[in-house]
Amino acid sequence: MSLGSSVVLLAARQVSGDVVPARAQMATTLGFHIILASLGIALPSVVLLAEFIGLRRHDETAMLLARRWSQGMGVLLAVGAVTGTVLSFEMGLLWPGLMRRYGAVLGLPFGVEGVFFFLEAIFAGIYLWGWRRLPGWAHFWSGVPIALSGILGAMSVIAVNSWMNQPGGFTQRGGTITSVNPWQVYFNHAALYQMPHMILAAYMVTGFVVAGVYAAGVLRGRRDRYHYAGFALGFVPAAILTPFQIFVGDTAARAIAHDQPVKFASMEYVPRTSRHVAEWLGGVYANGRVYAGLKIPDMDSLLVGFAPGTKVTGWDSVAPADRPPAVWLLHLCFDVMVGLGFLLLLAGLWAAWAWWRRRRLPRHRLFWLAGAVSGVAAIVAMECGWVVTEVGRQPWVVYRLQTTAQAATTNGGVLTSLTLIIVMYAVIGTATILILRMLARRWRAGAGLETAVPYGPPPALPGERASQVEP
């Protein structure tokens, strides 16, 4: 959460005036929410997968995992719902210029999202609290709408973000929107690659986070069927999706080279429009040259047009004021995202190879270490990708139509709300993690899933005292 905010604070330093705290606040709240949103989109599918296996194969381990994950999902969905509401308000409170001008256009996908938000919340109420009284398969099916509306809701939100990158589907005269084509707004050009990229990211984050929890358990010596099952239910889907994600990401990068050439030039360190452009791995751009980077000649041209002579547009194609701030940030974030994507791919290939040769997961400690950090790696990769998308669009909020400075609030006091929100989110983020850990401890102690009543007497927990000393 604080990664996004500090990164954007750094990046925003070059932008003047009131817009900086507004951007920092949006970055903090969105960078926090994007993790919860990803879990909200994909966790229901992982839980349903466990429940499906539990019902189909009468597998009590899978069923127990599904029930326990449900309880964690209840907390995560609640925090995700309220932090999402903050963003709705911030659209108006931080970016009145954007909403006044383009609210009638970009509001439409949000309206569609509202419908799926409703379905998600309604069926979450049924699924999460229906474990005891609803019969097996009926309960399973009550969860399916949550998973579906998670995907469709995400598509709608990404429709708005991609529209900001490739605005279209409307006409305006003298600053007033005169007509709108909702279909073209929703399925704008960037939506075609942003939607699959973000939804796959959500599934990878969720799968690897779940896998990471149980890999950490295995590393601590909890080598039982329960932990291996918990790991596999998260890891297998995420690892299967990873190659598809790399393909989608590669396609998206090529599309951006065409749609937003300046963003692409910043991602890849292309100062001047030219042919035979080199690819830089890592490195910091300053004073007109790249320090400490690995240069691969012609590679960038090759990636963009499959030929070393392909012309790549540089950032010299626009005036300095129209370029994103801090190209080094964009480039390094892009490289970290791609690098982590390939490392996650390697982890998946390792597991696939072990399964192919010996029909079991790898025994090597390094594999389980990789598994344990895969969740954090997936989150970092997603946050980096999001920084590339957002900072790369600067100085525009609506690409080539409205600058972020024009959109920002003219009210003072954003620094105050920023400070308060950082404190509030730090507390809520910490509390969420502590509660999930506490749940896990309680499960290990073999106690019930739930305390009976608020303010009720705490149930006796045999393992509580011991596990508090050594969590």
Place this chain on the structure above:
Amino acid sequence: MMADVVGGILLAGIALYAVLGGADFGGGLWDLLAGTTRRGLAPRAFIDETITPVWEANHVWLVFDLVIFWTAFPHAFTAVMNALALPLWLAVAGVVLRGSGFAFRKEMTRLDLQRVTGAVFAFSSLLTPFFMGTVIGAIATGAVRGDASHASLSAWTNPTALLAGLLFVAACGYLAAVYLTSEAARHGQRQLQEYFTRRAQAAAIVAGLLSLAALATLHNANPALFAHLTGRALALMILAGACGLAVLALLTSGRIKGIRVIAALGVTAVVWGWGVAQYPVLLPGTPVTLTNAGAPNATYGALVVVFVAAVLLIGPSFVLLFTLQHRRLLQADHGDAEGPSAPG
């Protein structure tokens, strides 16, 4: 014409948020006022059990209303967001603290942590509707200028706006107490039924008095709106008053059947009365109306389509949720304690 339809949709959304989300806030209010740990145990447990499966869905109405507001009437939306930034920020903070406090408390096993998270939930349940009320009060008194670009403290601290804030809190408490009374009666919980009956009666009286006080101050603050409220919206105002009196009478005579619907109808009548009185002006005292607030016709059309789809998809889903909830089929999971009890 289409703008009027969308205005109606927005008003319906606000009424639904008031009736459903308001009751959730009220639940938090009664949790706050339930007294010491031991004394408040039974009502708190009952409130918690009643709200748990439904609060997130009820809360979505807020987001839905915001989206309709900014999409269909962006100029009015941004004026409100600019002028009333402070109470809106406070309401947002309340929404966050309330939801997370409620969700966190469920998972706490230590009494002191339950108290902290519970207090966060309960206090923010009180503050959130208050600040939302001041926002509506500020709009109704004409304190939001059409081209507002800066926050204004005086806009939402005039007597009518502050009274509207208090009225919102009282109305939330009233709805919650009525719902909880009838829920307790359904499940034969005699003591809780009496407990919430007393609170529903008190809240009804307080809400009624606050409505009259707000109306009286509105007479000075916005004479035009007052004239319309007592003119073309008079029938709705009378309906609202009659519903309140009917609920009070039914509660006193111990007849519970139907009070939930009558109470909700009363609050809905107030919301629609406000809308009818203000029509077609969005921001009283400004030229901003339903038709000139910054959206083209195609946007209205698309929103109507979204709304129809929403009614078709969400309506039956809500009926399912509330039906399962009434039959008490949605409850906390005690699975592990009972051993392997995997359904199916």
